[in-house]
Amino acid sequence: NAGVTQTPKFRVLKTGQSMTLLCAQDMNHEYMYWYRQDPGMGLRLIHYSVGEGTTAKGEVPDGYNVSRLKKQNFLLGLESAAPSQTSVYFCASSSTRQGASNQPQHFGDGTRLSIL
Amino acid sequence: QKEVEQDPGPLSVPEGAIVSLNCTYSNSAFQYFMWYRQYSRKGPELLMYTYSSGNKEDGRFTAQVDKSSKYIYLFIRDSQPSDSATYLCAMSRILTGGGNKLTFGTGTQLKVEL
Numbered sequence: 158n159a160g161v162t163q164t165p166k167f168r169v170l171k172t173g174q175s176m177t178l179l180c181a182q183d184m185n186h187e188y189m190y191w192y193r194q195d196p197g198m199g200l201r202l203i204h205y206s207v208g209e210g211t212t213a214k215g216e217v218p219d220g221y222n223v224s225r226l227k228k229q230n231f232l233l234g235l236e237s238a239a240p241s242q243t244s245v246y247f248c249a250s251s252s253t254r255q256g257a258s259n260q261p262q263h264f265g266d267g268t269r270l271s272i273l
Numbered sequence: 274q275k276e277v278e279q280d281p282g283p284l285s286v287p288e289g290a291i292v293s294l295n296c297t298y299s300n301s302a303f304q305y306f307m308w309y310r311q312y313s314r315k316g317p318e319l320l321m322y323t324y325s326s327g328n329k330e331d332g333r334f335t336a337q338v339d340k341s342s343k344y345i346y347l348f349i350r351d352s353q354p355s356d357s358a359t360y361l362c363a364m365s366r367i368l369t370g371g372g373n374k375l376t377f378g379t380g381t382q383l384k385v386e387l
Contacts, residue, residue: 264316
């Protein structure tokens with residue numbers, strides 16, 4: 158059981174370039190999330206999705222866009238990368254078991270992104 | 274002031290020791306409390322998940338929530354070198370429309386020495 162899979166694992170970009178980070182989960186989870194992890198800041202929520210075709214902003218959404226065209230996939234896009242977006246990006250998913258929104262989140266192993 | 278405070282460590286203990294980790298929080302809206310373990314260059318892995326005050330035990334791990342003081346704790350008994358990792362506390366509140374938002378501590382780095 159793969160769980161949450163993120164691609165790529167590493168990437169180096171130049172300022173102004175664009176790219177898309179891919180997240181796939183095989184647990185049939187309704188909810189998916191994108192976080193960034195920076196030293197001394199903890200993990201912070203960028204965007205999230207409560208179902209196919211729906212997305213919402215988290216606490217640090219500026220400079221990012223997301224799409225959830227299929228239930229199992231959640232894409233994070235950087236349209237014009239900036240050095241401040243150098244970070245480790247984590248995708249997570251959670252279920253709605255028994256209709257509850259409080260199920261724990263399960264994380265992928267991250268994408269390490271450096272922007273020069 | 275951060276909503277969740279966690280001592281970053283590093284904390285170094287000998288093998289077999291009892292480890293005590295904690296976080297404090299300021300937001301009474303948090304409903305669920307979690308501990309994640311994160312190995313180097315890996316994603317956070319859920320260790321413990323609790324709701325309301327009290328203790329929850331799973332093998333060598335015990336999670337404790339004290340809502341009156343706004344502290345949560347993780348105790349590790351008979352610590353092993355394989356427990357060496359960063360431990361993240363996380364607190365959850367339900368989002369309008371579904372899903373839940375986790376607020377994380379910055380993590381405590383633990384090293385268990387032979």
